[in-house]
Amino acid sequence: MNLRMGIDIGSTTVKAAIIDEGGAVVFSRYTRHFTNIQETLDSVFRDALEEFGDTPVAACITGSGGLTISEWIGVPFVQEVIAVAAAVRALGEDIDCVIELGGEDAKIIYFDKHSGVEQRMNGICAGGTGAFIDQMAALLQTDAAGLDLLAAGAVNVYPIAARCGVFAKSDIQPLINEGAAREDLAASIFAAVVAQTISGLACGKPIRGNVMFLGGPLYFLPRLRERFEKVLKLGGDRGRSPVQDIVAGKSFQPENGHLFAAVGAARKCGVWSVEGGVKTTTLSDLIYNLEHNKKISFEINRLEPLFRNEAEYIEFIKRHDEGSLHTPHSTLHTHKGPCFLGIDAGSTTTKLALIGERGELLYSAYNNNQGNPLKVIIDTLKDIYDAMPASAYIAKSCVTGYGEGLVKAALCVDLGEIETVAHYKAAAFFVPQVDFILDIGGQDMKCIRVKDGVIENVLLNEACSAGCGSFIENFAQSMGYTAEGFAKVALFGANPIDLGSRCTVFMNSRVKQAQKEGADVNDIAAGLAYSVIKNAVQKVIKITDPRELGEFPAVQGGTFLNDAVLRAFEKITGKRAVRPNIAGIMGAFGAALIAKEQCGVWSVEGGVGYDG
Numbered sequence: 001m002n003l004r005m006g007i008d009i010g011s012t013t014v015k016a017a018i019i020d021e022g023g024a025v026v027f028s029r030y031t032r033h034f035t036n037i038q039e040t041l042d043s044v045f046r047d048a049l050e051e052f053g054d055t056p057v058a059a060c061i062t063g064s065g066g067l068t069i070s071e072w073i074g075v076p077f078v079q080e081v082i083a084v085a086a087a088v089r090a091l092g093e094d095i096d097c098v099i100e101l102g103g104e105d106a107k108i109i110y111f112d113k114h115s116g117v118e119q120r121m122n123g124i125c126a127g128g129t130g131a132f133i134d135q136m137a138a139l140l141q142t143d144a145a146g147l148d149l150l151a152a153g154a155v156n157v158y159p160i161a162a163r164c165g166v167f168a169k170s171d172i173q174p175l176i177n178e179g180a181a182r183e184d185l186a187a188s189i190f191a192a193v194v195a196q197t198i199s200g201l202a203c204g205k206p207i208r209g210n211v212m213f214l215g216g217p218l219y220f221l222p223r224l225r226e227r228f229e230k231v232l233k234l235g236g237d238r239g240r241s242p243v244q245d246i247v248a249g250k251s252f253q254p255e256n257g258h259l260f261a262a263v264g265a266a267r268k269c270g271v272w273s274v275e276g277g278v279k280t281t282t283l284s285d286l287i288y289n290l291e292h293n294k295k296i297s298f299e300i301n302r303l304e305p306l307f308r309n310e311a312e313y314i315e316f317i318k319r320h321d322e323g324s325l326h327t328p329h330s331t332l333h334t335h336k337g338p339c340f341l342g343i344d345a346g347s348t349t350t351k352l353a354l355i356g357e358r359g360e361l362l363y364s365a366y367n368n369n370q371g372n373p374l375k376v377i378i379d380t381l382k383d384i385y386d387a388m389p390a391s392a393y394i395a396k397s398c399v400t401g402y403g404e405g406l407v408k409a410a411l412c413v414d415l416g417e418i419e420t421v422a423h424y425k426a427a428a429f430f431v432p433q434v435d436f437i438l439d440i441g442g443q444d445m446k447c448i449r450v451k452d453g454v455i456e457n458v459l460l461n462e463a464c465s466a467g468c469g470s471f472i473e474n475f476a477q478s479m480g481y482t483a484e485g486f487a488k489v490a491l492f493g494a495n496p497i498d499l500g501s502r503c504t505v506f507m508n509s510r511v512k513q514a515q516k517e518g519a520d521v522n523d524i525a526a527g528l529a530y531s532v533i534k535n536a537v538q539k540v541i542k543i544t545d546p547r548e549l550g551e552f553p554a555v556q557g558g559t560f561l562n563d564a565v566l567r568a569f570e571k572i573t574g575k576r577a578v579r580p581n582i583a584g585i586m587g588a589f590g591a592a593l594i595a596k597e598q599c600g601v602w603s604v605e606g607g608v609g610y611d612g
Contacts (some may be wrong), residue, residue: 006266009065012103013214058269083264096209128196219258338395342592343404427589436550490564493526529564
């Protein structure tokens with residue numbers, strides 16, 4: 001058999017297609033690589049070897065991650081647009097424009113009989129791509145396919161930014177907290193993707209005639225494709241789009257739309273000729289070269305390991321355990337008298353703390369919002385009431401965080417307080433002389449400076465949530481890890497990559513480059529831990545001298561439960577900060593303390609009671 005193989009190494013997936021002499025696809029794979037490009041490609045080659053035997057093949061490679069791999073395995077590299085154009089022309093259809101969405105790449109390719117091929121491609125921003133869709137799906141506690149199913153039942157469409165996941169989250173999270181239907185949010189996310197692609201890539205150039213849709217997101221998500229067709233008025237009469245002038249044409253979704261670049265690369269093998277013939281290799285040679293010809297050159301700077309060995313880590317844990325400030329605990333089911341409830345309705349998580357008269361912690365909860373924070377709070381309150389004895393009662397309650405207004409109104413909570421005050425109250429409970437607090441949550445980063453027991457200055461991250469909890473969680477999920485698992489692999493990364501203090505989109509590019517250089521997940525995870533603190537110090541706090549962090553710094557927020565992040569803080573600042581044992585629920589604990597302080601006190605025959 002005269003076989004030709006095309007390989008497309010994308011930012012999130014590996015695609016492979018083998019075509020026969022007639023151009024028919026006889027073998028294909030579409031697999032997420034979770035940054036393990038070498039292992040994934042090796043598996044694809046072995047699948048092909050099992051199916052065809054060690055037959056000669058001509059091979060070409062394309063894609064954003066393909067150039068280095070092509071050098072390893074000894075096959076030529078072809079640019080993506082050339083590969084896609086070859087596959088489009090082979091169809092014999094009159095195509096005027098191609099819209100292709102990948103994992104982190106987006107392209108519009110114009111085909112003109114006179115001027116040839118023109119490409120518009122995203123550069124530094126991954127907004128509106130498959131990675132963006134995955135991030136938004138995770139917010140709604142589903143995956144990309146689930147998002148597509150939800151969008152089918154939408155009634156309303158909300159305006160959502162698609163410039164990148166950071167800004168989109170800022171739009172979506174309040175809608176979630178206010179109870180917007182998940183179906184409407186799903187359709188709104190797809191509408192944002194369409195707007196970002198057309199306005200961000202076309203940049204005013206009309207999309208006319210027949211349009212072909214390519215790439216995994218547009219192949220596997222029909223509702224997204226339908227949204228493009230609706231906006232571009234494809235298949236209808238000559239019309240006017242709300243985005244730009246469109247001359248209505250037809251919409252094309254080829255059978256192998258998710259593999260098109262790989263199919264095009266296979267077709268370009270025919271031009272790789274030696275002495276009049278097509279140069280071939282074997283699948284076993286490709287496997288051997290992949291495993292033995294790996295070459296690494298570092299273009300991305302590397303950082304000092306967080307921990308050089310396990311003994312160093314054990315010493316770190318022992319030091320923090322001995323110096324940690326532990327909340328006094330008591331048992332709720334034996335408690336007598338008043339209790340005070342604090343709720344922190346955060347951007348991605350909800351925390352509750354129930355304390356007694358001495359500040360002892362009777363009950364605590366730290367839960368993901370699951371797209372419905374109010375339900376999470378109600379379920380947790382039911383657990384509290386089930387555990388609470390008749391001898392105890394909630395005398396006062398206070399709520400803080402993103403969802404303060406919703407929770408206060410829905411559950412008749414007594415008090416509402418801004419987050420900075422709640423976090424300061426909690427920190428001062430542990431360290432009365434605290435003069436600097438760094439709190440890193442899901443999408444928030446707060447720096448609170450305190451002087452003589454009074455909040456002197458508050459610094460917040462603004463439009464960007466790079467370096468926050470959801471930022472790390474998204475990276476972890478993209479690599480097939482939980483946030484907890486990702487934190488563990490970061491501890492012993494031998495060569496952490498330097499991601500600087502840039503936003504998520506820029507870091508994606510650096511991560512991809514590091515992957516091409518052979519960086520493993522440990523190095524990437526450790527680099528991200530460093531970037532969290534660099535982002536806080538360089539972009540939010542903007543300090544040049546560690547002495548500006550004060551004499552008694554405290555760190556808190558769920559992100560600091562990550563030992564890698566705490567270690568990075570120590571290495572970058574040279575400070576040893578206090579991390580309370582309840583670092584993740586400090587907002588809720590502070591709110592509970594405020595409820596206790598604000599509870600009206602009255603006396604009855606020499607006794608003290610609480611007006612609850």
